[in-house]
Amino acid sequence: MLIVRSPVRISFGGGGTDLPVYYERYGGAVLSAAINKYVYTIVGKRTDGRIQVISSDLRVVETWSDIFKKSGSALEIPLAVLKELGCEVAVDLFLASEIPPGTGLGSSASVCVNVLQAMTAYLNTPLSKHELAEKAFHIAAEVLGKPVGKQDEYAASFGGLNYLTFSIDGITTVEPLQLETGLIAEFEQKLMLFFTGATHDSWAILKEQAAASAGSGGPPVESLHQLRDLAQAMRVALLSADLQKFGRLLHEGWEHKKRLSERISNPAIDRLYRLARQHGAAGGKITGAGGGGFLLLYCEEERQPAVREAFAAEGIDEMHFGFDFCGSRVLVNDPFLDCEESPAVLDDVANAASSRG
Numbered sequence: 001m002l003i004v005r006s007p008v009r010i011s012f013g014g015g016g017t018d019l020p021v022y023y024e025r026y027g028g029a030v031l032s033a034a035i036n037k038y039v040y041t042i043v044g045k046r047t048d049g050r051i052q053v054i055s056s057d058l059r060v061v062e063t064w065s066d067i068f069k070k071s072g073s074a075l076e077i078p079l080a081v082l083k084e085l086g087c088e089v090a091v092d093l094f095l096a097s098e099i100p101p102g103t104g105l106g107s108s109a110s111v112c113v114n115v116l117q118a119m120t121a122y123l124n125t126p127l128s129k130h131e132l133a134e135k136a137f138h139i140a141a142e143v144l145g146k147p148v149g150k151q152d153e154y155a156a157s158f159g160g161l162n163y164l165t166f167s168i169d170g171i172t173t174v175e176p177l178q179l180e181t182g183l184i185a186e187f188e189q190k191l192m193l194f195f196t197g198a199t200h201d202s203w204a205i206l207k208e209q210a211a212a213s214a215g216s217g218g219p220p221v222e223s224l225h226q227l228r229d230l231a232q233a234m235r236v237a238l239l240s241a242d243l244q245k246f247g248r249l250l251h252e253g254w255e256h257k258k259r260l261s262e263r264i265s266n267p268a269i270d271r272l273y274r275l276a277r278q279h280g281a282a283g284g285k286i287t288g289a290g291g292g293g294f295l296l297l298y299c300e301e302e303r304q305p306a307v308r309e310a311f312a313a314e315g316i317d318e319m320h321f322g323f324d325f326c327g328s329r330v331l332v333n334d335p336f337l338d339c340e341e342s343p344a345v346l347d348d349v350a351n352a353a354s355s356r357g
Helices: 020-026 064-069 076-085 107-122 129-143 151-158 181-189 202-213 219-239 243-257 267-278 301-313 344-355
Strands: 002-013 028-045 050-055 059-063 091-097 161-166 172-176 191-195 283-286 294-298 329-333
Touching (some): 002 151, 002 294, 028 151, 050 076, 076 107, 076 129, 107 329, 129 151, 151 172, 161 219, 181 243, 191 301, 219 243, 243 294, 267 294
Parallel strands (some): 050 091
Antiparallel strands (some): 002 329, 028 091, 028 161, 050 059
């Protein structure tokens, strides 16, 4: 049995500048953090020459030839990984996630990174963290043709709190923020995540942003320039231990991000954000491309009870989290282990599967 786990992420600033159509002209920068909410993959060997892919929501059984021909599947990401690796295998793949898709936490990229990590470990052709992120991005952008940026794959692969830069020649640099342990803990405590109750089609929003970024200028491109600069300013604020300034910058970034597209926010999101600010949050943003998902807030601890109470009255649930500093990793790799031996990590996988129905 082989078990692999990869984190999802929250993005603080610079989102949209990791799209190739932008950074290949101007260079991009993103500040993000992997969090301790995970996707899991279990790989088991089969002896009948078939591939079976199982998720907590769906179950499909395909032969290798079927998978090679298939397109438009609900499980297009794991199928694309298997196609890209280009070798015949007979395996069971079980997928579970603690986070539903379409919630702005980069779960699609985490699934891709995770299945790629699992299969390359199974085939004894492991990838470095950088190779893993780049390969996953290639699968999303080139194999599946999605209008994706690079930040999600790097967050899932590397883990940690990172300042990512994307150069015009396509090179991505990962700078882990070297903060004192106490400051990291304090920073975590000032962040809150609330599920708005709505998922979104991030591909459609990203496609619109990519089209706007391809222009020679105008308000969308200017907003992306400002978001890129704000990511750097947020980095400096954290390195200077100025968390209050970080909160103000988070608010400023949200105001800029909303100018990228009318689909990034909506009246319901705007109302929730105003409610959070009225009850003490210094700043915040919708995670991911926008349009739904999780609302990330920066709020001093003494003001958090008021925000929680206001959101509870609206039926909005909070999700507690911490940072993940491991990134994608193999948890169990034992060819002689079967499910009946129940390693502790299987409990985490089972909990993830049950949390998704």
